[in-house]
Amino acid sequence: MKRREFITLIGGATVAASSGARAQDRVRHVGMLMGYAQSDPDTQARMTAFRQAFDRLGWKDAHNVQITYRFGGGEIDRVRGYAKELVYSKPDVIVCETTPSLKAVADQTTTIPIVFISVSDPVSNGFVADLARPGGNITGFTNFEETMGGKWIELLKRIAPESARVGVIFNPDTAPGGGSFFLRSVAASAPALEAEVLPFPVRSDDEIERAVTELGREPGGGLIVMLDVSMAVHRPAIIAQAAANRVPAVFPWRFGATDGGLVSYGVDVADLHWRAAAYVDRILKGTKPADLPVQQPTKFELVINLKTAKALGIEVSPTLLATADEIIE
Incomplete structure (x- = not known):
């Protein structure tokens, strides 16, 4: 091989290797x-x-x-x-x-x-x-699978057994299936728990206030907050209205309980x-x-806010407390 050809070959290989390194890096x-x-x-x-x-x-x-x-x-x-x-x-x-x-x-x-x-x-x-x-x-x-709705209503009845009218609050524009995805399993579990399910599609703090106020007008109201990004954003209003109307509420995210809600059960x-x-x-x-x-x-995480429970006059059973991943006192 001639010297010029050898230099050209080595130079081409060097350029190719350099280009490959740059692409990789x-x-x-x-x-x-x-x-x-x-x-x-x-x-x-x-x-x-x-x-x-x-x-x-x-x-x-x-x-x-x-x-x-x-x-x-x-x-x-x-x-x-x-x-x-x-x-x-x-x-x-x-x-x-x-x-x-x-x-x-x-x-x-x-x-x-x-x-x-x-x-x-x-x-x-x-x-x-x-x-x-x-x-x-x-x-x-x-x-979550859609069966999670059944677990939320069961949890609500365990922590607040008197809950007979269970409101399910969600934004139909952002909730999975427009709200139907989890609502089906809540409704399927309700008869055995002697509970009536009341869907509350909401889009604003004002609508949240009206929904929770309606639940709190008479004893036996309880609330399930559906897994829904809109409900997460509006959780301060939900927590405030649940406290003002003395309505026990189950949330699907940990921050629902840590921010002042009664209890949460959901995915980490x-x-x-x-x-x-x-x-x-x-x-x-x-x-x-x-x-x-x-x-x-x-x-999954179960978080119970005992401060909120006491404010609502709810005594949480030792059995349920023993299963909690976090207790807020």
């Missing part, structure tokens, strides 16, 4: 559309869980990955705007928290990989074909964010979302 882009407000302490805890897990997998924000956060705050128009913005930026993966966030992003792209968190019914909503084989560009982590959502980091890692390394099965929750 390029900063990856992950978009995250969070369902709740940035100022919410639980939002911060979930983001921390994701970042810590992602960091352990070797992804350092602002070094080899750029994470762009957007916060829907339970407002549909804002969520849709942020979805368009994130898709337009063409990230490598988009992480969506809550059903409305996932729908907004899924309406914008069928090609960018999506990992969802806290979505109740991804199959019926058409996001995935099957939990085991999701197909398409979407996979992720569910939060921070754990879902921790687990989601592994899916994002695998997708960034080449795995297709279609090959990652949708996973269900494995950690």
Whole structure:
């Protein structure tokens, strides 16, 4: 081989290797559309869980990955705007928290990989074909099965046995199935518990006040707050009205009890964010979302607020207290 040919060959190989290294080392882009407000302490805890897990997998924000956060705050128009913005930026993966966030992003792209968190019914909503084989560009982590509604009403009757008229409060624009997803199992469990179920579709603090006031007009009223991003955003109003009208309320999120509600039973959502980091890692390394099965929750939390129970004149049984993961005194 002539000297000039040898130099050309070595030079070409060096350029190719350098180009490959640059491609491999390029900063990856992950978009995250969070369902709740940035100022919410639980939002911060979930983001921390994701970042810590992602960091352990070797992804350092602002070094080899750029994470762009957007916060829907339970407002549909804002969520849709942020979805368009994130898709337009063409990230490598988009992480969506809550059903409305996932729908907004899924309406914008069928090609960018999506990992969802806290979505109740991804199959019926058409996001995935099957939990085991999701197909398409979407996979992720569910939060509750529809049977959870039955567990909420059972919990309400255990902590406040006199609850005969059980209101179920939700926003029909944002709740899973427009409210029907969990309402079915609440209604199915009610007859055996000698309870009447009263659906309360609401969209504002004023409507929340009217609904809870109606429940509190006579003894025997109880409240189930449906898993719904809008209800999470409006929880200060729900908690305040439940206290003012002396209505015992069951919440699906830990922060429902820690913020002053009577009791909560639900998924440890921070754990879902921790687990989601592994899916994002695998997708960034080449795995297709279609090959990652949708996973269900494995950690649940029961939180009882004894301060609220005492204010309502409720004596919580020692048996129920013994099963609680956290007791607020």
